[in-house]
Amino acid sequence: MNISLIVSAFVIGFTAAALPGAVQTTLFQSGLSKQVKRAIRLAFGAALMDGILLLISAIGVGQLIIASRWLVVVIGIVGTLYMGYLGVVGLIQVLSNVKEKNIKLLKTNFHTGLLLVILHPPTILFFIGVAGSLFVNCDCGALGHITTAISVFLGALICFLFVIGIARVAAHYGSKIVIKIFSGAASILLIVFAIKLLISLF
Numbered sequence: 001m002n003i004s005l006i007v008s009a010f011v012i013g014f015t016a017a018a019l020p021g022a023v024q025t026t027l028f029q030s031g032l033s034k035q036v037k038r039a040i041r042l043a044f045g046a047a048l049m050d051g052i053l054l055l056i057s058a059i060g061v062g063q064l065i066i067a068s069r070w071l072v073v074v075i076g077i078v079g080t081l082y083m084g085y086l087g088v089v090g091l092i093q094v095l096s097n098v099k100e101k102n103i104k105l106l107k108t109n110f111h112t113g114l115l116l117v118i119l120h121p122p123t124i125l126f127f128i129g130v131a132g133s134l135f136v137n138c139d140c141g142a143l144g145h146i147t148t149a150i151s152v153f154l155g156a157l158i159c160f161l162f163v164i165g166i167a168r169v170a171a172h173y174g175s176k177i178v179i180k181i182f183s184g185a186a187s188i189l190l191i192v193f194a195i196k197l198l199i200s201l202f
Contacts, residue, residue, distance in 0.1 A: 002144065006132060008057045009148040012130055013050055013155025016123075016162030022083050022116045022193045027160055029090060029186035030108050031167025032179050038108050039167075043160035045113025053117065053124060053151030057131035062124050072121045078199040079119030080194045087110075094184045122199065 017023070023046045030039035056062050065071055086108075117123055133146060169177055 002140070005140075005144070006108040006151045007110075007147055009054070009134060009151035011151035013047070013157075014159045015155075016050060016126065016130075016190070017047065017159035022086075022190055024114065024118065024163055025183070025186045025189045025193065026086060026108055026112065026116060027163045028167045029183055029190075031164040032171045032183050032186075035108065036134040036164065036168065039164045040161070042108045042113040043157060043164065045110040046117050047113070047153045047157035047160055048115035049114045049117035050123075050127070050156040051149040053185070054134075054152045054167060055145055055149040057124075057128045058135055058148075062128045066121070066125055066128060073201050075119055075124075076197055079115075079121070080201075081196040082115055082119055083190050083194035083197065087187045087192075090187035090190065091184060094187060095181055115120075122197075122200065125164055155158045170188040 023042075027039055027043060027046075030036075030042060053062060065075070130152075135145075140148070170182065174182070
């Protein structure tokens with residue numbers, strides 16, 4: 001077993017998860033509310049899909065997806081609509097619940113994490129590059145590929161849980177107005193990420 005490969009995969013998973021994006025934003029938004037369990041399930045879904053993307057890229061499936069321009073555009077458009085939907089509904093709920101004691105944001109779950117990752121073509125392209133760099137000089141069998149994918153999953157999951165923790169600290173020490181501002185900003189960011197993805201497709 002190549003320990004350096006596993007460590008590298010863990011670092012890549014953590015680093016990729018640390019980059020600002022729709023998953024980070026949605027996790028932070030969920031962490032600000034009382035949806036901690038849902039946020040954790042979302043984190044598991046997103047981290048799992050990161051690991052799966054590395055695995056399918058390692059065996060060439062990711063390359064087939066990216067090579068099909070129409071498929072990339074379709075995936076990207078669906079991803080744009082999904083991120084936009086999360087952002088708009090989240091923003092509406094933040095603005096419509098000003099007088100409520102508890103902030104009720106858009107419910108997220110395991111499948112939300114899966115979709116936010118798989119419906120983002122740049123992420124698929126990223127893991128194609130990662131797979132190429134990780135396995136270029138490695139004569140890895142199926143077990144090696146699976147172990148590396150698990151390491152990416154763990155790295156991403158730890159980073160995502162860290163984000164949830166930061167959000168919970170902010171929610172604990174922040175006033176209701178501050179929490180609403182952060183939540184509204186997170187929703188707006190999701191819409192921005194959706195628009196950015198749409199522009200990158202054409």
